[in-house]
Amino acid sequence: MAQRRLLDRLPVxxxxxxxxxxxxxMLVAGLIITGVFVLTAILAPVLAPYGYSQLRDEDGTFGAxxxxxxxxxxxxxxxxxxxxxxxxxxxxxxALVIVVAVILSIxxxxxxxxxxxxxxxxxxxxxxxxxxxxxxxxxxxxxxxAAIAISGGQSSFWGGILAAAVSITVVFIPxxxxxxxxxxxxxKSEAYVESAKVIGASPTRIMTRHVxxxxxxxxxxxxxxxxxxxxxxxxxxxxxxxxxxxxxxxxWGYDLNKSLSDVTSGIWWTSVFPGLAIxxxxxxxxxxxxxxxxxxxxxxxxxxxxxxxxxxxxxxxxVPGGTVDDLAGLDTVEHRP
Amino acid sequence: xxxxxxxxxxxxxxxxxxxxxxxxxxxxxxxxxxxxxxxxGESGSGKSVTAKTIIGLLPSTATAxxxxxxxxxxxxxxxxxxxxxxxxxDAAMVFQEPSTSLNPVxxxxxxxxxxxxxxxxxxxxxxRATAIEYLAKVGIPDPDKRVDFxxxxxxxxxxxxxxxxxxxxxxxxxxIADEPTTALDVTVQxxxxxxxxxxxxxxxxxxVLITHNMGVVADLADRVVVMYQGEVVERATVTDLFSSPQxxxxxxxxxxxxxxxxxxxxxxxxxxxxxxxxxxxxxxxxGRFGSGSFRAVDSVSFEIAPGEVLGLxGESGSGKxxxxxxxxxxxxxxxxxxxxxxxxxxxxxxxxxSAVRRRIGFVFQDPASSFNPLLTIAQCVAxxxxxxxxxxxxxxxxxxxxxLLEAVQLPRAFGDRFPHELSGGQRQRVSLAxxxxxxxELLIADEPTSALDVSxxxxxxELFSELQQEFGFAALFISHDxxxxxxxxxxxxxxxxGQLVEEGPSAHVxxxxxxxxxxxLLASLPVPDPIEQRERRLELQSLDHEE
Numbered sequence: 001m002a003q004r005r006l007l008d009r010l011p012v013x014x015x016x017x018x019x020x021x022x023x024x025x026m027l028v029a030g031l032i033i034t035g036v037f038v039l040t041a042i043l044a045p046v047l048a049p050y051g052y053s054q055l056r057d058e059d060g061t062f063g064a065x066x067x068x069x070x071x072x073x074x075x076x077x078x079x080x081x082x083x084x085x086x087x088x089x090x091x092x093x094x095a096l097v098i099v100v101a102v103i104l105s106i107x108x109x110x111x112x113x114x115x116x117x118x119x120x121x122x123x124x125x126x127x128x129x130x131x132x133x134x135x136x137x138x139x140x141x142x143x144x145x146a147a148i149a150i151s152g153g154q155s156s157f158w159g160g161i162l163a164a165a166v167s168i169t170v171v172f173i174p175x176x177x178x179x180x181x182x183x184x185x186x187x188k189s190e191a192y193v194e195s196a197k198v199i200g201a202s203p204t205r206i207m208t209r210h211v212x213x214x215x216x217x218x219x220x221x222x223x224x225x226x227x228x229x230x231x232x233x234x235x236x237x238x239x240x241x242x243x244x245x246x247x248x249x250x251x252w253g254y255d256l257n258k259s260l261s262d263v264t265s266g267i268w269w270t271s272v273f274p275g276l277a278i279x280x281x282x283x284x285x286x287x288x289x290x291x292x293x294x295x296x297x298x299x300x301x302x303x304x305x306x307x308x309x310x311x312x313x314x315x316x317x318x319v320p321g322g323t324v325d326d327l328a329g330l331d332t333v334e335h336r337p
Numbered sequence: 338x339x340x341x342x343x344x345x346x347x348x349x350x351x352x353x354x355x356x357x358x359x360x361x362x363x364x365x366x367x368x369x370x371x372x373x374x375x376x377x378g379e380s381g382s383g384k385s386v387t388a389k390t391i392i393g394l395l396p397s398t399a400t401a402x403x404x405x406x407x408x409x410x411x412x413x414x415x416x417x418x419x420x421x422x423x424x425x426x427d428a429a430m431v432f433q434e435p436s437t438s439l440n441p442v443x444x445x446x447x448x449x450x451x452x453x454x455x456x457x458x459x460x461x462x463x464x465r466a467t468a469i470e471y472l473a474k475v476g477i478p479d480p481d482k483r484v485d486f487x488x489x490x491x492x493x494x495x496x497x498x499x500x501x502x503x504x505x506x507x508x509x510x511x512x513i514a515d516e517p518t519t520a521l522d523v524t525v526q527x528x529x530x531x532x533x534x535x536x537x538x539x540x541x542x543x544x545v546l547i548t549h550n551m552g553v554v555a556d557l558a559d560r561v562v563v564m565y566q567g568e569v570v571e572r573a574t575v576t577d578l579f580s581s582p583q584x585x586x587x588x589x590x591x592x593x594x595x596x597x598x599x600x601x602x603x604x605x606x607x608x609x610x611x612x613x614x615x616x617x618x619x620x621x622x623x624g625r626f627g628s629g630s631f632r633a634v635d636s637v638s639f640e641i642a643p644g645e646v647l648g649l650x651g652e653s654g655s656g657k658x659x660x661x662x663x664x665x666x667x668x669x670x671x672x673x674x675x676x677x678x679x680x681x682x683x684x685x686x687x688x689x690x691s692a693v694r695r696r697i698g699f700v701f702q703d704p705a706s707s708f709n710p711l712l713t714i715a716q717c718v719a720x721x722x723x724x725x726x727x728x729x730x731x732x733x734x735x736x737x738x739x740x741l742l743e744a745v746q747l748p749r750a751f752g753d754r755f756p757h758e759l760s761g762g763q764r765q766r767v768s769l770a771x772x773x774x775x776x777x778e779l780l781i782a783d784e785p786t787s788a789l790d791v792s793x794x795x796x797x798x799e800l801f802s803e804l805q806q807e808f809g810f811a812a813l814f815i816s817h818d819x820x821x822x823x824x825x826x827x828x829x830x831x832x833x834x835g836q837l838v839e840e841g842p843s844a845h846v847x848x849x850x851x852x853x854x855x856x857x858l859l860a861s862l863p864v865p866d867p868i869e870q871r872e873r874r875l876e877l878q879s880l881d882h883e884e
Binding site: 190210 | 692695699701702707708710711712768
């Protein structure tokens with residue numbers, strides 16, 4: 001095949017080149033917000049003026065509920081923490097929870113979905129019923145139960161992160177499970193799986209070599225959509241008081257909870273900034289996810305109109321559909337101006 | 338003669354991910370009143386796009402320039418209300434797949450009436466009466482009762498009749514029929530072609546017929562437009578086109594059409610222990626709860642000798658694919674006996690059968706989906722070697738793959754490509770290479786050429802018979818097309834509704850068919866010669882009267 005540059009074959013870059021107009025705008029906006037979020041998380045120790053649990057510097061304590069000023073750009077909270085620092089450190093917690101939650105749920109969910117979909121029978125039926133039961137349960141309630149069970153009422157940095165991540169995992173496994181199972185059931189009846197069967201390939205070989213790689217093309221979509229949901233669940237847990245203590249890590253949901261009483265007394269900065277952070281990150285990741293979703297479907301993808309005038313040849317092979325992780329590559333994709 | 342449609346200098350291009358693609362390039366032709374014009378071409382030649390332009394059905398990614406005059410109006414550039422007026426009243430369309438062009442949740446009467454009420458004032462009763470009238474005209478039995486039936490209660494051919502009735506009901510001057518018989522069986526195809534001819538004769542409607550089947554063209558068309566890569570390469574009357582094709586492409590196209598030739602020389606197969614023995618083979622699919630099981634194959638008996646090609650012919654639903662799958666161990670045998678290479682397939686366990694699999698090759702119908710899209714061609718072909726090869730090293734496997742690709746006349750470099758980068762015919766050759774990788778004694782080919790264009794089909798069939806002579810494998814060749822089977826098979830078995838109605842040497846089955854169904858099947862097959870086809874049509878009609 002024509003050697004397409006590696007850059008074009010990376011999932012998101014490929015979609016970015018494919019997109020035009022409003023869809024491109026949405027994707028770019030989402031990517032910028034997500035990029036800022038990731039960078040902030042990595043550079044939090046450099047960016048934040050104070051530590052997340054810092055209450056005093058050499059001039060003495062910060063003081064509670066200080067309005068924004070030169071000392072504290074975004075003011076201080078009721079507990080005497082610096083709001084700006086808490087918001088910046090919070091990105092780190094959020095990013096960690098996303099990574100841990102998604103990694104945990106993706107592996108278990110994909111494995112279960114693959115086995116369940118391919119083998120079928122009673123195993124499939126039992127797993128689907130369990131997944132449906134978890135689905136039907138209010139997810140936040142489930143997350144609360146899991147958080148209590150894991151942390152045992154204690155709160156430490158990793159304990160809190162793990163509690164949040166595992167509780168999110170419990171909610172997400174059924175999603176990965178269902179998507180991969182549905183894809184597996186569809187792929188199982190494809191002619192190439194049958195042709196592997198008549199060759200005499202073992203079920204394990206068919207599952208790993210033929211089904212798995214073809215079933216995972218929608219994963220980046222669920223991945224992004226779930227990431228935003230993970231942040232919301234984490235914030236929800238923190239808001240309800242099942243999150244991480246302020247001495248262990250900064251967490252937006254917790255800060256929102258503590259700023260509840262401030263809202264009515266005209267202290268706006270303690271609630272606005274953590275809230276804004278949650279909204280922005282969720283918006284950014286969702287924008288990326290939804291754009292990838294639209295671009296992956298050739299029927300939803302908008303294209304430039306064909307312009308009249310001289311045309312290239314008619315025998316360009318047209319590849320139907322584009323996929324998120326199209327490793328097979330669309331070598332006919334040209335660079336768009 | 339006044340022209341119903343005149344197309345001049347039509348260009349259509351599509352915006353795709355791969356840049357703009359010109360689908361139709363400077364096409365001009367006219368259709369006179371009461372005339373049937375066939376547009377012929379292979380897939381991708383732009384014939385469907387040209388036809389869809391006539392009633393403004395192009396997707397939003399397409400840009401058309403030029404002029405399409407329909408009833409004195411230029412269709413290009415029309416939109417909204419004015420385009421809707423043109424659709425139905427000036428021109429109507431009949432699609433390829435009758436089962437998807439009817440809405441399954443409404444009765445056919447409602448769907449007929451919908452078109453009527455969109456274009457005029459009809460009371461509920463009038464619309465219904467008109468619907469019944471047109472259902473009767475297209476030959477639906479008991480139209481006053483069946484007007485309230487839903488689409489699934491009709492057979493494929495009847496559905497296509499209903500679609501034609503819907504097109505007719507508005508009295509258009511032109512009907513565009515886009516591959517109207519491609520999805521149908523040959524015997525049904527003959528009926529639909531007959532109906533279209535009657536529509537022209539009785540209603541004076543002009544028809545634009547889009548097809549890739551030269552037999553259909555010879556049967557129905559008055560004039561022919563041959564398209565190749567978006568351009569019109571030849572325009573001629575049907576008799577001229579078949580007797581003296583001018584353009585080189587038309588000549589190639591006509592030469593590639595398989596014809597039944599009873600006098601074909603066939604080398605007799607030496608008698609030996611047969612590789613496949615079916616004895617009263619019965620295969621049933623479990624029905625839904627409460628309903629009985631469905632018998633797809635009903636006590637069929639046949640044998641395949643080593644090195645022999647058995648052609649299995651039948652219409653859709655006749656059980657031919659089921660038999661092929663049973664031999665390959667993909668479908669369970671529920672009754673009788675089926676011995677494949679000495680192994681009884683009834684109640685076979687996968688563990689015992691997997692050793693036999695290396696001696697069987699399988700070629701599937703759809704070249705588009707029979708390869709894992711994420712593996713290279715070399716990896717696909719190497720798969721059987723890796724599964725059964727017992728740890729061959731990569732270099733040996735690769736050199737075997739290269740040999741196999743050469744055997745199916747593909748360049749070695751194709752090994753590093755991905756399946757979607759190959760054309761349908763090339764993919765089907767790779768499919769052959771993969772099936773032959775372990776030098777099997779038996780090859781099952783399930784409609785290997787039905788998804789291919791005629792000229793590509795001719796090349797694949799040629800290759801198949803060369804390989805068969807070289808490797809000497811026995812083969813079960815499944816097809817719905819008698820002419821295709823005739824080019825390859827030593828013996829032919831004809832299936833009808835799960836039962837074997839006739840079996841014997843090809844020359845015998847095709848030359849002196851005994852069973853009325855075989856005779857009907859043979860007579861329904863349109864031949865690419867308008868004069869001969871006219872005689873055959875009469876013959877078929879006399880067969881119909883006998884029954």
